[in-house]
Amino acid sequence: MKSVFKNLGYYLHEVMTIFKLNRNSSILSIISLALIFFIALITVSGWFFSMRFSQILKDEAEVSVYYEETLNAYALETLIDNIKNIDGVEVVNKVTADEAEYQMAVVLGEEANILDQFESSPFVPYLELEIDIKQIDPIVTAMRSLDHVTYVRDNQDILMKISSFSKLIGVIGLMMTLAVTFGTFIITSHIIREGVHAHANQINTLQLLGAPDRFINTPFYIEGIGISIVSGLIAIILFAFFSNLVAMMSEDILPFVTNINMQTNPLTLSAVMLVLVVIMGGLASAFGLKMITQK
Amino acid sequence: MISAIQCELKYKDGTQALKPFDLEIGTGEVVVILGPSGSGKTSLLKLFLGIEVPSNGNISVLDQPMIAGQEQEIRKLRTKLGPVFQEFRLIEGRSVLDNVMIGLRFLDFTHEQMISIATEYIMRVGLGHKRDHTVDKLSWGECQRVAIARAVARKPKLIIADEPTGNLDQENAINVLNLLASFADQQTSVVITTHAAHLVKSFHSTIRLNMDEGKFIIERSEG
Numbered sequence: 001m002k003s004v005f006k007n008l009g010y011y012l013h014e015v016m017t018i019f020k021l022n023r024n025s026s027i028l029s030i031i032s033l034a035l036i037f038f039i040a041l042i043t044v045s046g047w048f049f050s051m052r053f054s055q056i057l058k059d060e061a062e063v064s065v066y067y068e069e070t071l072n073a074y075a076l077e078t079l080i081d082n083i084k085n086i087d088g089v090e091v092v093n094k095v096t097a098d099e100a101e102y103q104m105a106v107v108l109g110e111e112a113n114i115l116d117q118f119e120s121s122p123f124v125p126y127l128e129l130e131i132d133i134k135q136i137d138p139i140v141t142a143m144r145s146l147d148h149v150t151y152v153r154d155n156q157d158i159l160m161k162i163s164s165f166s167k168l169i170g171v172i173g174l175m176m177t178l179a180v181t182f183g184t185f186i187i188t189s190h191i192i193r194e195g196v197h198a199h200a201n202q203i204n205t206l207q208l209l210g211a212p213d214r215f216i217n218t219p220f221y222i223e224g225i226g227i228s229i230v231s232g233l234i235a236i237i238l239f240a241f242f243s244n245l246v247a248m249m250s251e252d253i254l255p256f257v258t259n260i261n262m263q264t265n266p267l268t269l270s271a272v273m274l275v276l277v278v279i280m281g282g283l284a285s286a287f288g289l290k291m292i293t294q295k
Numbered sequence: 296m297i298s299a300i301q302c303e304l305k306y307k308d309g310t311q312a313l314k315p316f317d318l319e320i321g322t323g324e325v326v327v328i329l330g331p332s333g334s335g336k337t338s339l340l341k342l343f344l345g346i347e348v349p350s351n352g353n354i355s356v357l358d359q360p361m362i363a364g365q366e367q368e369i370r371k372l373r374t375k376l377g378p379v380f381q382e383f384r385l386i387e388g389r390s391v392l393d394n395v396m397i398g399l400r401f402l403d404f405t406h407e408q409m410i411s412i413a414t415e416y417i418m419r420v421g422l423g424h425k426r427d428h429t430v431d432k433l434s435w436g437e438c439q440r441v442a443i444a445r446a447v448a449r450k451p452k453l454i455i456a457d458e459p460t461g462n463l464d465q466e467n468a469i470n471v472l473n474l475l476a477s478f479a480d481q482q483t484s485v486v487i488t489t490h491a492a493h494l495v496k497s498f499h500s501t502i503r504l505n506m507d508e509g510k511f512i513i514e515r516s517e518g
Binding site: 209 | 344346370371372373374375376378380384386388393397398400401405406445
């Protein structure tokens with residue numbers, strides 16, 4: 001470590017020389033890596049978002065139970081007690097016809113005045129159940145077998161579709177992550193190999209003077225990691241703009257989904273990204289050097 | 296310092312670079328290896344530097360056997376050697392000081408010591424006024440002096456100079472040989488190859504290599 005600090009000026013000078021010798025190639029590589037990292041960030045954040053979105057919808061999984069309108073108060077309380085006794089049912093709320101109309105008005109937003117066109121209210125009272133989504137099938141079956149229940153509505157289909165979509169995004173995210181990893185490896189190790197080729201004589205001279213591999217390789221590691229960090233930072237800046245834009249746009253698109261934050265924590269994401277690019281840059285540099293020294 | 300017993304070097308393509316030979320070079324000696332081009336002088340230096348290992352027989356430099364599988368040990372050994380290459384192998388775009396310091400950077404010197412030692416040897420080779428010039432702008436002879444300063448600044452136990460008189464006129468060639476020889480002392484030996492026999496009359500010891508008629512001859516004479 002002492003020798004690293006002692007020779008830091010030399011290493012940095014070497015890095016600049018290596019960079020200058022392959023200036024165009026290095027700049028293009030930085031741009032390519034930055035775009036790859038940017039795509040990776042979008043994919044990974046899209047993956048997390050879809051998982052979070054799916055989880056929120058699952059948390060809000062509801063079953064609506066409609067009953068005979070002629071049911072008196074006592075019979076309704078008995079029905080509620082019976083429903084509460086079913087495994088997986090967490091909360092049972094009574095929703096009046098007026099409340100049902102209000103909920104629909106909220107969903108419709110500016111279009112809510114269409115409800116005024118009805119001569120009489122089409123809404124009826126019902127019971128709203130919060131349940132454990134994993135037990136939705138037996139709950140719905142049990143519900144349908146109860147007396148006075150006329151109709152049971154659940155949002156299982158849409159939840160399943162969202163869940164499948166999340167899995168699909170997850171697979172795409174994984175594939176993209178793998179592609180990004182390989183892409184970064186190939187590009188960074190290629191840059192390092194170019195640098196080594198351009199400095200073959202110098203490296204050979206250092207070897208003949210007895211320089212240890214650590215001394216010879218350090219500038220190439222710094223270059224590989226440096227290029228990865230610069231690319232990562234560019235990608236993070238691009239992603240910050242992108243996620244802000246998406247967050248603004250999503251406010252209008254998804255008004256009915258509460259408690260969802262479209263923006264991933266930029267500090268956490270930046271830190272994770274930088275750690276990953278440092279590791280990746282270092283590994284790719286080692287790979288590039290290994291390939292060239294094996295020749 | 297250097298000990299070779301029935302040492303032979305044959306390249307992978309079958310070329311016989313050096314036929315079996317015995318050789319002893321002691322501490323503090325100045326040895327000039329003479330021979331025409333193609334006689335095997337550079338191949339011999341490659342053995343000394345561990346660039347090649349003998350195909351048969353043994354050679355050891357500073358007690359380090361030069362054999363395959365000892366690459367790391369040979370690399371360490373090279374820190375005790377001061378090679379002056381025929382083509383100099385200076386680092387372009389760098390100053391004279393940087394080029395001399397490069398041979399010291401991975402040794403046990405502080406930054407200040409490196410600058411001080413490098414400056415001292417740059418002055419000893421007569422380039423003090425060009426310490427901060429880039430080597431690209433130096434003449435052939437000046438580059439050679441930088442290469443010598445780089446080799447000797449690390450206070451090696453063995454200075455190895457490959458054809459340092461090439462492309463130099465007689466006066467400069469003798470100056471370079473004398474300069475190299477001046478670094479020999481009780482701890483440092485100097486081995487120089489040259490094809491210019493007339494330049495080395497004043498040297499203590501001479502080894503002549505001759506590959507004529509396929510024979511490898513070592514003639515050792517005390518000067």
